[in-house]
Amino acid sequence: MQQQQSGKRPLRSLAVPYVALGPSxxxxxxxxxxxxxxxxxxxxxxxxxxxxxxxxxxxxxxxxxxxxxxxxxxxxxxxxxxxxxxxxxxxxxxxxxxxxxxxxxxxxxxxxxxxxxxxxxxxxxxxxxxxxxxxxxxxxxxxxxxxxxxxxxxxxxxxxxxxxxxxxxxxxxxxxxxxxxxxxxxxxxxxxxxxxxxxxxxxxxxxxxxxxxxxxxxxxxxxxxxxxxxxxxxxxxxxxxxxxxxxxxxxxxxxxxxxxxxxxxxxxxxxxxxxxxxxxxxxxxxxxxxxxxxxxxRPVIKTLPLTTARAQGMVGVDTNADHFAAYRLDPHGNPIGDPHRFYYDLSGTTGHRDAQIRHALTRLLHWTKRTGAHAIGIEDLDFAAETTREKHGRRKRFRQLISGMPTGKLKARLVSMAAEHGLAIVAVDPAYTSMWGDEHWRKPLTSTKRQMTRHDAASVAIGRRALGHTIRRRTAPPHDDQSDRRGHRTVQATSDGRGREETRPRIPGPRTRCASPDRGTKAGDQCAQHRSEHTAEQQPWQQDSLPLSL
Structure with missing residues (x-):
């Protein structure tokens, strides 16, 4: 694991996305x-x-x-x-x-x-x-x-x-x-x-x-x-x-x-x-x-290969206490259209909660079929170890919130219902999806006609991770008036980089490819730079003596 900046803890390793098995x-x-x-x-x-x-x-x-x-x-x-x-x-x-x-x-x-x-x-x-x-x-x-x-x-x-x-x-x-x-x-x-x-x-x-x-x-x-x-x-x-x-x-x-x-x-x-x-x-x-x-x-339904499930894009779904936040992404990880939310109410009896989950999942699956996607990316949630009284202390409402989310029943019902619609379920690691989604996607996707929430941005992050892409957006190429030509986007991490989704470290030195970052150490010596109105040009000028060989 690559280390982050000084003073920050290293990121934990992320599990590889996988296609969930169908009902048996x-x-x-x-x-x-x-x-x-x-x-x-x-x-x-x-x-x-x-x-x-x-x-x-x-x-x-x-x-x-x-x-x-x-x-x-x-x-x-x-x-x-x-x-x-x-x-x-x-x-x-x-x-x-x-x-x-x-x-x-x-x-x-x-x-x-x-x-x-x-x-x-x-x-x-x-x-x-x-x-x-x-x-x-x-x-x-x-x-x-x-x-x-x-x-x-x-x-x-x-x-x-x-x-x-x-x-x-x-x-x-x-x-x-x-x-x-x-x-x-x-x-x-x-x-x-x-x-x-x-x-x-x-x-x-x-x-x-x-x-x-x-x-x-x-x-x-x-x-x-x-x-x-x-x-x-x-x-x-x-x-x-x-x-x-x-x-x-x-x-x-x-x-x-x-x-x-x-x-x-x-x-x-x-x-x-x-x-x-x-x-x-x-x-x-x-x-x-x-x-x-x-x-x-019945025999376990054969799931689609992960490559086939990603071929027509993905619908990223963020699970919350009162709604599913969903966003459609193309195979390249670009968000398409506007976010969708499917609300439900988990109060009341067990039968009422179960019916609410079923109705919300039915609306989600029907919308996914209309978009043309063949797979749904969702977090592999498990709150078994997160509801303890000692872990969250006075945060009683938060403990009640995560205790009331039926993660086990939700996953089982989603897999079963998706199999009947011919859709694959891609489970991804839930680490940092809300934080990185809010950091990299909430502001760019917000406009006068589209209001993005933190949960909508998290659904984009989940969908990109299910597609095998990094969550963060790529940096823009340099302008035409710079010393190098417009080329491939810079500062791109390789697909096998374990820390490729973390915030980029600040590297000292110039940002163009014509000069290496090592030369940035000379930037402090202003006298070495021949610029107009610099103190080096204000000194008295003297011509060197001619060599005797001339």
Whole structure:
């Protein structure tokens, strides 16, 4: 890494842009309408029974901890098969394994977060009171009272870290079927505006288990929950509930039919060829509606090569708390037209936020298709390590801002939706895009008819980085009246220069190519320059004597 000017920290290395992989799975949903009272009674009974089996299996898996192996997994499956069926037992044990693995990943992330907070507190507590910090690291605490409060928080985090680290080493996880957030809502019913009966209905519905994995080669791709091409839904009942069946072989046929308008043809092609399709039935307690979700895996969509994705230019997108800032760039990195902004609102419920993101992405993708570009450049954002309380201190609103941005869901949804439109997603390193974009592109692109914001300039910087160009603009060529001719633009960094995007250092000496910068040291000796009205011409003139050889 090339060093910057004295007193400045060197730039960190930038990751190479890459084309994000396409989605590897599909999920569609349809509502189960016109269910009879008998249908709902059967669904509740099956869900509650299988939910109890799933809770028992999760308890057994958590008890095994690190001692879990293939034999213990097979033993749990045999126990569940005796009270249900082999396919239901396989689905439950697989869901249990996935839930335990997710809890372990969350536990590891929690340990890392506690370690980061403890290290930050220890460093700041070791600094003198009132010591100023830098742009990258906070300084000492402002007062003795704040120092004392942070020392108490450090002790609390250390005690919490000791307990979590012990659980991690022992392979012990703390997981709740139905969700820990809904469980804690039981103690705050007034804040949630729920009665105990309403909370109980939500809690029971979340703990039901009405799902079945698909199996290729079986009729319509699933034996447990079967959906025919004409939309008929039937369920294979567990052995203890076989008396509730209304069809042969212990099956119950629902009165409702599904259609799957979205991706219906793709779903119908799979079940008619008996390829695996997984189904899940769940109840939305707030609306009182039953839904059926179908999902299946498919080969990863082959992404475009990076060179092909850059051939028709790029749309650079800057992600912000309330909008996407987008700018169209040609293959040479030149901005075309005016900036576009696609607004959304991340307040409210999770469903509202998800809908806002989907609508904004839909508008962005449609506009990208109209511009003729084949790729979208976006920052590879990850705020997992940036939301800690100790890192940003009093900046509570900033912590809430970056915590509320659904970066993970946004990337997954953008990649999935872009693949359906035939667009590639180029992920770039987010370092310095806002700073350099504002420095090099905001002022040149601002006019009386175009107002540029910092976010618009950042979208240009992101697009140029996705195209493989440097963010900064090229310097203008010298004028015709200078000593050298108009030629290629000067002071250009090579494509492999690691510090090519940083601010150019000021080099002493003349700026023309007719004289090297080394000769700039003679500029201070004015007497060596023969100029009019200079002191060298004011001295008395004397003619040298003639040589004797003449």
């Amino acid at each position: 799975g599909v999920a569609i949903r349809d509502r189960l309408k016109r269910l009879t009272a008998r249908d709902e009674e059967v669904l509740r009974a099956v869900g509650a029974y299988q939910g109890g089996l799933a809770s028992r299996d999760l308890k057994a898996r958590c008890r095994d901890g690190h001692g879990h192996c293939a034999d213990s997994w097979a033993g749990r499956k045999r126990e569940l098969t005796a009270v249900s069926s082999s396919r239901i037992a396989g689905t439950i044990t697989k869901a249990t394994h996935d839930q335990w693995a997710l809890a372990r990943r969350c536990q590891a992330a929690h340990v890392q977060s506690l370690e980061a907070g403890i290290n930050t507190l220890r460093r700041r507590l070791s600094l003198p009171l009132g010591q100023k910090g830098t742009k990258r690291a906070a300084g000492g605490y402002r007062s003795r009272g704040e120092w004392f409060g942070k020392s108490r928080r450090l002790a609390m985090l250390e005690a919490r870290y000791a307990g979590v680290a012990e659980d991690w080493r022992a392979g012990r996880v703390r997981v709740v079927r139905g969700g820990r957030r809904l469980l804690n809502t039981r103690h705050h019913l007034e804040v949630a505006q729920l009665t105990e009966a309403q909370w109980r209905r939500r809690w029971e519905a979340e703990r039901w288990f009405l799902a079945a994995d698909g199996e290729s080669g079986k009729r319509f791709g699933n034996e447990t929950i079967r959906v025919t091409p004409n939309g008929e839904v039937s369920i294979k009942l567990p052995a203890p509930l076989a008396h509730l069946a209304n069809a042969r072989h212990g099956r119950y046929i629902l009165a409702s039919a599904v259609g799957f308008r979205h991706r219906g043809e793709e779903w119908r092609d799979r079940i008619e060829s008996n390829r695996a399709v997984a189904y899940r039935i769940h109840l939305d307690v707030a609306r009182g509606r039953w839904y059926l979700t179908a999902s299946w895996q």
